[in-house]
Amino acid sequence: MRIGAHVRSAGGVKEVVPRALELGAEAVQFFISAPQQWRPPVITEEDAAAFRRAREEAGLPCFLHGVYLVNLASSEQALLGRSVGSLKQYLKWGTALGVEGVIFHVGSHKGQGFEAVAPQVCRLVREVLEYAPDGCKLIMENNAGQGGGVGSTFAELGALIRGLDNDPRVGICLDTCHAFAMGYDLASREGCERAMEEFDRYIGLDRLLVVHANDSKVPLGGVRDRHENIGDGYIGYEGFRTILAHPAFRNVPFILEVPGIDGEGPDAENVARLKRIREELGLA
Ligand SMILES: [Zn+2]
Numbered sequence: 001m002r003i004g005a006h007v008r009s010a011g012g013v014k015e016v017v018p019r020a021l022e023l024g025a026e027a028v029q030f031f032i033s034a035p036q037q038w039r040p041p042v043i044t045e046e047d048a049a050a051f052r053r054a055r056e057e058a059g060l061p062c063f064l065h066g067v068y069l070v071n072l073a074s075s076e077q078a079l080l081g082r083s084v085g086s087l088k089q090y091l092k093w094g095t096a097l098g099v100e101g102v103i104f105h106v107g108s109h110k111g112q113g114f115e116a117v118a119p120q121v122c123r124l125v126r127e128v129l130e131y132a133p134d135g136c137k138l139i140m141e142n143n144a145g146q147g148g149g150v151g152s153t154f155a156e157l158g159a160l161i162r163g164l165d166n167d168p169r170v171g172i173c174l175d176t177c178h179a180f181a182m183g184y185d186l187a188s189r190e191g192c193e194r195a196m197e198e199f200d201r202y203i204g205l206d207r208l209l210v211v212h213a214n215d216s217k218v219p220l221g222g223v224r225d226r227h228e229n230i231g232d233g234y235i236g237y238e239g240f241r242t243i244l245a246h247p248a249f250r251n252v253p254f255i256l257e258v259p260g261i262d263g264e265g266p267d268a269e270n271v272a273r274l275k276r277i278r279e280e281l282g283l284a
Pocket residue numbers: 141175212257
């Protein structure tokens with residue numbers, strides 16, 4: 001498995017790969033616009049070409065993360081329109097940059113319940129996919145279950161994929177912190193076995209395209225999204241050993257979204273911690 005990190009794209013996407021390599025990252029995720037705003041990404045052809053060159057040279061798997069405002073489960077038409085528009089833009093740019101996929105949060109039903117919003121979510125994802133040129137996957141991330149988050153359980157994510165007629169362009173990103181907060185005890189051997197069996201049953205392990213490797217500041221089942229540095233949270237160093245040792249993750253890139261030792265985001269130290277575990281386990 002590759003150990004990677006989310007890095008900033010300040011200064012343009014051409015900065016992303018060099019920044020990742022500085023951390024020792026073997027895979028990378030980045031934003032192409034401010035994640036708290038709708039403003040569409042603006043990337044010059046020159047910048048994109050420099051990114052593609054650097055990426056090809058380094059051979060890094062790359063992922064975009066969509067904006068946080070996206071909500072395909074909303075009852076507000078304007079928000080739905082903007083969400084669909086944003087995801088289409090990201091897929092367009094993802095294809096232009098040649099990345100593996102666009103990771104996004106499905107959204108929140110705000111109390112309506114999953115069953116009530118699932119058909120709408122599937123219809124909108126289908127609409128987004130119509131504009132998805134081949135090659136760049138659309139990747140749904142599990143959430144920590146707070147505020148009516150859609151896709152917090154493997155059962156929900158599986159139901160969405162079936163609602164999309166098992167479209168091969170749709171994949172899953174498993175965030176370890178979010179799963180732990182939802183009560184999937186990835187930190188214990190038995191819990192990890194059970195969780196990944198459930199993942200396989202509802203979703204299928206072949207859909208697991210990427211892992212967000214984050215420790216958790218809240219205990220198991222805390223239903224809150226608070227990332228911690230690897231080994232410093234409730235999943236802990238041993239917990240990550242258990243996760244890395246599980247065969248389900250063998251060929252899946254791990255991307256850190258941790259606060260960092262200095263609070264400035266994923267850093268070389270966190271990359272090194274996961275690499276150390278990988279080495280201890282004798283994994284490539
Ligand atoms: Zn995440």
